[in-house]
Amino acid sequence: MAEVLVLIDSANGTLKKSATELLTAARSLGEPSAVVIGAPGTAAAVAGQLAEYGAEKVYVAESDEFEQYLVAPKAEVLAQLAGQAGPAAILVASTPENKEIAARTAFKIGSGFLADAVEIGEGGSVTQSIFGGAVSVSARVAKGAPVISLRANSVAASPQQGAAEQVPVEVSISDAAKGAKIIDRVEEAKGSRPSLQDASVIVSGGRGVGSADNFKVVEQVADTLGAAVGASRAATDAGWVPHTMQVGQTGVTVAPQLYIALGISGAIQHRAGMQTSKTIVAVNKDPEAPIFELADFGVVGDLFQVAPQLAEEIGKRKG
Amino acid sequence: MNIVVLMKQVPDTYAERKLNPSDNTLDREASDAVINEIDEYAIEEGLRLKEAHGGEVTILTMGPDRATESIRKALSMGADKGVHVVDEALHGSCAITTAKVLAKALGTLEYDVVIAGLEATDSRLSVVPALVAEATGLPQLSGARKVTADGSTLSIERVTETGYDVVTASTPAVLSVVEKINDPRYPSFKGIMAAKSKPVQALSLADLGLAADEVGLAAATTVVDSFEEAPPRSAGTVVKDEGTGGSAIADYLASKKLV
Ligand SMILES: Cc1cc2nc3c(=O)[nH]c(=O)nc-3n(C[C@H](O)[C@H](O)[C@H](O)COP(=O)(O)OP(=O)(O)OC[C@H]3O[C@@H](n4cnc5c(N)ncnc54)[C@H](O)[C@@H]3O)c2cc1C
Ligand SMILES: Nc1ncnc2c1ncn2[C@@H]1O[C@H](COP(=O)(O)O)[C@@H](O)[C@H]1O
Numbered sequence: 062m063a064e065v066l067v068l069i070d071s072a073n074g075t076l077k078k079s080a081t082e083l084l085t086a087a088r089s090l091g092e093p094s095a096v097v098i099g100a101p102g103t104a105a106a107v108a109g110q111l112a113e114y115g116a117e118k119v120y121v122a123e124s125d126e127f128e129q130y131l132v133a134p135k136a137e138v139l140a141q142l143a144g145q146a147g148p149a150a151i152l153v154a155s156t157p158e159n160k161e162i163a164a165r166t167a168f169k170i171g172s173g174f175l176a177d178a179v180e181i182g183e184g185g186s187v188t189q190s191i192f193g194g195a196v197s198v199s200a201r202v203a204k205g206a207p208v209i210s211l212r213a214n215s216v217a218a219s220p221q222q223g224a225a226e227q228v229p230v231e232v233s234i235s236d237a238a239k240g241a242k243i244i245d246r247v248e249e250a251k252g253s254r255p256s257l258q259d260a261s262v263i264v265s266g267g268r269g270v271g272s273a274d275n276f277k278v279v280e281q282v283a284d285t286l287g288a289a290v291g292a293s294r295a296a297t298d299a300g301w302v303p304h305t306m307q308v309g310q311t312g313v314t315v316a317p318q319l320y321i322a323l324g325i326s327g328a329i330q331h332r333a334g335m336q337t338s339k340t341i342v343a344v345n346k347d348p349e350a351p352i353f354e355l356a357d358f359g360v361v362g363d364l365f366q367v368a369p370q371l372a373e374e375i376g377k378r379k380g
Numbered sequence: 381m382n383i384v385v386l387m388k389q390v391p392d393t394y395a396e397r398k399l400n401p402s403d404n405t406l407d408r409e410a411s412d413a414v415i416n417e418i419d420e421y422a423i424e425e426g427l428r429l430k431e432a433h434g435g436e437v438t439i440l441t442m443g444p445d446r447a448t449e450s451i452r453k454a455l456s457m458g459a460d461k462g463v464h465v466v467d468e469a470l471h472g473s474c475a476i477t478t479a480k481v482l483a484k485a486l487g488t489l490e491y492d493v494v495i496a497g498l499e500a501t502d503s504r505l506s507v508v509p510a511l512v513a514e515a516t517g518l519p520q521l522s523g524a525r526k527v528t529a530d531g532s533t534l535s536i537e538r539v540t541e542t543g544y545d546v547v548t549a550s551t552p553a554v555l556s557v558v559e560k561i562n563d564p565r566y567p568s569f570k571g572i573m574a575a576k577s578k579p580v581q582a583l584s585l586a587d588l589g590l591a592a593d594e595v596g597l598a599a600a601t602t603v604v605d606s607f608e609e610a611p612p613r614s615a616g617t618v619v620k621d622e623g624t625g626g627s628a629i630a631d632y633l634a635s636k637k638l639v
Contacts, residue, residue: 131538131547132510132520156541157506157523164507165514168476173601176505190610191504192397198404198607203600240519241549244535249543256541262638286639294559304525304560305542311418311498311559313541319638321629329393330417333501340636341616342629353618358632362621370626375639378630 063091063149064118066142068098068135068162070154074106076114078259079154081218083211084114086181091149093223094118096142098135100128104227112225114218122230126239132158133238136165138230143170148206150185155210155314156258163208172205177314179215194337213258214316249303257308260289262319265308265335268295269324269345269364276301278368279323285375291315291335293325309334323364327352344368381433381529381551383426384440384489386482386496386512387419387454389447393501403597404604405472406502408444415450418497420457421557424564426495427458429529436460438489442470442481448580455575456567462580463489469585472597475503479511481595484588486516492551493534498523498558509556519549525560 065087070077080095087093095116097104104121111119122138139162143151151166153159155177167174178187182199185207189198201207257263264286266279276296283290291308292301308315310333320338325331327343327350335341336355343356344367353359360367391397395411415423426437439454441447442465451462465485473481486494494516496509513520521527524536525544532551537544539558567575585592593599619628633639 131545132522133513136514158540160505160507161510161520161522164475164505164511167601168479168511168514173474173476174507175602176507186605194610194613195397196399196607197610198399199605201603201605203603205601237517240553241521241547243545243547245546246540247543247546250541258541298560303543304539310501319633333393333504340638342632344625344629348618348620353616355613355616356618357613357616358629359616359618360621360625360629361618362625366623367621367625367629370624371629372626374627374630375633378634378639 064094064146065091066094066096066139066146066148066151067116068139068151068153068159069095069107069111070156070159071103071107076107076110077154078218079213081114082213082216083152083154084116085218086211086216087152088115088221089181090185092117094120094146094148096120096122096139098122098127098138100125108225108227112223113220115221115223116225117223119225119227120230121227122232124232126234129243130234130239131241131243132161132165133240134234135162136169137234137238138232139166140169142230143206150206151208153210155212160210163210167208170205172208173202175200175202175207175209178209178211181209181211185209190337193333212316214261214318250305254283255287255289257289257291257306257313257315261317262286262288263291263308263315263317264288264321264323265291265293265325266296266323267293267325270296270301273301278365281372282321282368285372285379293331322352323368325352326350327355381429381435381493382491383429383435384438384486384491384494385419385422385426385454385459386494386509387423387439387441387450388416388500389413389441389443389450390416390500390502397502399607403472404607405597413446413450415453416497416500418499418557418559420564421559421561422495422497423454423457423459424562425527425557428562429493429527433529435492438463438491440482440485441465442478442485451580452575453567455578456572457565458571461578463583464580465583465588467585469592469596472600473595474600474602475505475507475511476601477595477599479508479515481588481590482512483515484590485583488583494552494554496554496556498556509554513554516554519553521547521549521553522556524555524557527555527557527561
């Protein structure tokens with residue numbers, strides 16, 4: 062059975078949820094081979110989890126240089142592995158950086174890049190959802206191994222034991238790939254809540270929330286649901302929350318099970334990032350707000366009345 | 381500092397967008413066409429770099445005939461000239477081909493910085509800038525919310541999932557920008573008048589030394605086999621808060637087994 066290369070995302074020694082989804086999806090196409098590219102020690106920390114989710118092989122490409130240069134070195138390694146393994150497909154999670162890595166890999170190996178798949182079918186064909194979910198497209202690559210980025214929450218991860226045999230990869234990064242040097246990394250996001258990319262429930266606040274301090278109303282609802290906190294651009298631009306929380310066209314694109322919008326009007330750029338969410342709930346004091354066109358359930362009212370009551374009621378139900 | 385801005389003309393996102401059933405490509409005739417919104421930020425950043433460091437701003441677009449309207453608009457904002465890659469055979473080009481063609485066109489120009497937008501609203505790919513870096517072999521500085529130029533060194537703040545990275549490269553380099561970076565100016569009346577006489581060069585495939593079968597639908601690396609319109613979202617329930625709005629939501633979530 063042909064290998065399927067799966068680019069693994071992890072943080073602080075734990076697999077991202079998206080990695081477990083990818084390993085699950087990979088099994089339908091062939092034999093999952095995890096590809097770990099990062100600083101020394103990255104693979105060892107997640108080896109157990111990779112075995113648990115069915116990785117037969119783990120390609121270990123480790124060097125401090127991956128932390129020092131942007132995107133290009135990772136694409137080089139992935140293309141090099143693709144050349145050696147002759148994989149049936151290459152899978153990555155749909156994050157901005159992974160999409161860049163995937164596209165550059167496809168360019169190098171002469172195949173094609175299928176972005177933001179919501180389903181992976183036979184032979185590496187995919188289903189994509191475009192125009193804000195209005196159209197569903199079935200696509201494949203014309204030749205070569207498809208390089209596919211899979212949207213979070215598209216596949217339910219399920220464990221399956223794999224051998225997780227470690228295969229060291231000799232890393233030699235070309236000078237051309239060292240053009241963009243990362244000289245500093247700044248963390249702005251705080252806290253212990255789930256990340257927007259992974260979350261199955263998201264509670265977002267907009268201009269209607271009114272201040273940084275008032276955002277605790279949004280956080281309170283999020284915490285009772287174990288949800289991630291998101292925001293509109295109006296809220297990030299005002300500096301009430303970090304820009305990493307922005308949902309939308311130029312923020313994060315999400316498709317959780319449940320999206321709750323508090324004091325967000327539903328501008329087209331915001332909708333572009335959340336309109337394929339499974340269930341959408343909105344609270345807005347303006348009955349004409351466009352967010353209600355999307356909402357499965359909407360309440361016309363003051364979020365400062367509705368949201369605390371919602372948090373309390375959920376608390377009660379959870380007992 | 382000479383700057384090339386990669387600008388794409390896209391269907392207006394406020395209008396309905398369609399695929400063409402005959403070849404499963406975007407129907408570019410069906411709706412109004414506008415400058416890809418985020419590319420206006422790329423143009424603005426180009427103009428600011430020019431104002432600070434001198435040089436010229438060139439708008440580079442690959443697209444159908446009518447894309448000249450968008451090039452004129454960019455010129456009316458203050459860009460100096462336009463280059464329009466236009467050829468029937470380009471219809472249906474994939475992202476990788478688009479990047480190859482743009483790289484060829486860049487080869488005809490002199491520049492220190494290439495600036496693109498983060499993402500086109502029609503493709504929603506966010507990969508053409510990275511692919512242009514790949515095709516040209518230049519450093520990739522994508523996702524910038526801030527750009528500074530100091531001599532031949534460019535430095536950006538690249539937005540990440542958890543904050544931002546400071547990334548530097550020597551010129552020439554390929555940048556892409558997010559909307560936090562600036563507020564694009566509106567064309568002035570004077571700018572609109574001046575734009576009429578600014579040069580726009582049309583480049584065909586032959587001009588770039590490319591053959592028709594290297595581009596377009598025939599050479600596309602990805603193929604759309606079929607598409608269908610998703611069933612429209614069924615209209616939801618909207619209630620007015622009479623003091624129990626919060627519990628009404630909780631009831632709804634419980635009925636959907638979401639709590
Ligand atoms: C190139 C570009 C990219 C962009 N990218 C993004 C993006 O990625 N994400 C994004 O979100 N936006 C983006 N935008 C901005 C977008 O156009 C909107 O300006 C933004 O989404 C508006 O945020 P908002 O809904 O919070 O604010 P508003 O539109 O001002 O809406 C606030 C809402 O809150 C309601 N409200 C006020 N007080 C209360 C209350 N007490 N209780 C209940 N409701 C209340 C109001 O009725 C109103 O509907 C982008 C714009 C551009 C040009
Ligand atoms: N046909 C094109 N002509 C010029 N620039 C383009 C073209 N396609 C994409 N771009 C640039 O690449 C950016 C990202 O596009 P995309 O990768 O398609 O989302 C856009 O914002 C433009 O700056």
